[in-house]
Amino acid sequence: MSLRRFIVRRLLLIVPILFGVSVITFSLVHLTPGDPISRMVAQNPNVAPADEAQLRAQYGLDGPVWEQYLTWIGNVVTGDLGDVYGTNRTVSEVLFLRLPETVALGVFGWLFALGIAIPTGVYAAVRKGTVGDTVSRVVALSGASVPNFWLGLLLILAFVLWAGWWNVQPPREPLYHPSMLWHLILPGITVGTAACASIMRVLRSSMAEELNKEYTTAARAKGLPERQVVYKHVLRNSLSSVVTLVATLTAGIVAGAIVVEVVFAWPGLGQELVEAIHGHEINLVVAITLFTGLFVVLCNLLADIIYAVLDPRIRYE
């Protein structure tokens, strides 16, 4: 099968996957007790059950789950993700307002992860067994283990409160403003740390393996400078193992963004999702989850494509 056919088939598969994600999310949200109305009236002893039902009817939250789902999916097919409860804003509006912030955070996370992981991974593999290798492995293991909300708070303590290099809150500037990009460094580090650690560890072990292979010896025997051996031949071959990680790591970064955005008061989709879950904003929760699902599926596909490009021998059956 050609790569193009493979891509088309995978793209078509997205539809049933997203359908599944929407059904699961929708039913999970409904399985958890409460809806926007119950939170609202639980706050008020003066609201009788009949008043509550009246409000629910006004907001279209009465009726069984499957009926609500059918209405919802019917709207989604026409591109209407619904309104945010308690406002007249549409869900898509909110989604696209918050999306750039999360994308920026994710990109920073990735830049940080790759920027640190590749050099240290190479270093550790080349200097395998040295003190530097051990230190970098311990740091990487800690990086992979530390919960990111805690790391975030620690960074705030060190670089905001003690060093005074940043403010807790983002500056009131558009996203592309230099001061905003500068502000993204701490949350970027926080969200990227786990990915950085994983990449570094995988890269180290796969490079260590490649370094022992015959083609490496051959390249060295040819008299190529060591730099060229490591970066041009070994690294390139080792990277394919990293690429397979990209999809899972990206999913990790997206999930991490939820917590990191709350800790850093960063107004992205993650923070919106937390608020939405808290307020039982069903439409918004489902939409953000769907969106995340779509994103992860696309990342997986992208990883497969890059894989094929990096290693032309790979073909999909």
Added chain:
Amino acid sequence: MNQWDNRSSKALTRRQLLSGVGSAVVVTTAGCLTEDDEVSFPLGVQLEVDTDNSDRLEWTAAIAQMMESTGYFEVDVEEHDFDDFLERVFEDDYPQYGHVPFLSLSGTFNPESYCDSLHGTANRGQCCNLNGLGYDELDELIDRARFGTDVADDPQLRERRYDEVWHELAEFRGSSIITFLTEEYVRRAAVRGFSPYPFSEWTLKYALHSPSEEALTWVDRNAQRPAETDWSDYQEGGTLRYGIGANISSFDPPYSTDTHSVAAQSLIFEGLTTMDAEGNIYPWLAKRYEALDVQDIDRRAYEPYMTTVPTDEKGVLEFGEGGPVQAVAVHPDDDRIDDDEARVLTPEGAADAVDEGVYGMQYRYHLQEGVAFHNGEELTADHVVSTVERYENSDMSSQTFDSVLHVDAVDEYTVDIYAQVPDAEAERELPGFEIHALEQAELGANEIDPLEGEAPIGTGPYEFEEFEDGQYFVATKNDGYWLEENGLDTLEWYDGPDGFPAGPVIDEIDIDIISDDSTRSAALQNGEIDVTFGLVSSTLNEYDSDDGYIVDSVQSGGYQFFQYPVTVEPWDDHRLRKAVNHLVPREQIVDEVLDGWGEPAWTMLPELAHGTGTADYDALESELREKNEFDPDAAVELIKEVIEDRGYDSSVQQ
């Protein structure tokens, strides 16, 4: 203003999100006491608590331990996610399970909020009578304290009636109030003269400028301690940065029920009256008001003006074509849920009733003249009438139309508000709406929304400037504020010093939204915000001992309680309930769990409602405190009495 107190739950963690799904299963499998279970001691008891508030978990454990240490109880503590817990305790069958739910609730200045919610028969299965408690004598006592021409006319009688309620509840002991909660505001020393209000919704409105108590906040960035300063030292100008823990979800007053939205709106909108920190009411946009008439009627008197409306099985009124119509009142003999139809008083019917002289009370409000809205409109009686119309069928309609019958413009600056029944709370309840500009009075639900190009317009001291969803809200001083234009002399009741400013002196209010408590605390330490609230009690002590910060603690009307399953044997014996009440270590809980940030509840009446809820609080406390003291010996005596009188089995060795 009533709300669940779950302040520690604002920062939702992933763990909590996930636990919501898992624990839903518990609801269906949790134990039910079957009827033929023989009662024997040690008695198995299940205490139930939500996991949102770690302090609450701690004192539930403390009480469980005290109960077990008597040897007469075997206690299980079951924890639930907050939403699961709410769902669970509101189930119809919940009272029969025989469990003991632990919760907290916030009351108001109205003493009724400390007795009726937990104990009134009408609140069974909803907020917050969770144990099926209810008997006519108690309902009548509670009712008589608030409603009726006698208490509406005689505040002292009302206070004595409430004292009867507190005594009855202490004797019956359907629930135990553990502590009264306080709200702590932490501010930088640069913020001068800040006086917190019991409800965080109104703190800005009250603290920034309250002539009735000469409370005035100003900002002095060069301030040195001591913080004790008189308002006359005030400085004009500057920006106050106020940190809050959740987004401002709405700027539309009839469609907002959450604290943070109401707090932001309180800068922009004003009502006919205002309140000080003790709940005393002062005329505000109304320069004065009076009760013109009180009639001895109940809601059955509106029967001739009611229309019959079909209802569905959930109690939803089906008005048919033309959209929903506000049900001002439903006939007290009709049940919207069980019956197929109900007799309903519509706004039209209410107007007819008032025309023919049928109403509970008539209040007349004389409006201030020369009050300009931010868009230049001048306040008239029409504004009041159309505001109340906008509250019809809104999220706030049940709170509004539980007391308001009808509003009538008498002339340009005079408006009458009619109450449905004679009600001692009417003065506070009737004018409970934020006056809208006519420009926005016709807008549909949730249409006042700056993100959709419709910024809120009020008469308040601050105007809407900028709002970034989930990030910040900026309000700037209203240069044409009516009180500053007209002077303090227009407040007929004001008898304070002449030099007191007629409006807030701070130029700009910056509300920063930072949902994580630790992050908000870091922002305070880093000088990015000046005031915040809702921080965890352990950090409060650090701020308290730091000269750069001031911690203000104020009773917030919140109370922590648990309820006894009064319908299940042996809990139907009030002596057993009293025994457990003697096992509640109230002082120890405040000192050790709350780090001193709270008050032990010796009565059911917090300081907030002392004004109208008792004839003499000191007398009440000295009479009731003994019944609420921690006293394991007395508890054991009572339990032994129950076992002996009722012939229960007991294997407890003493």
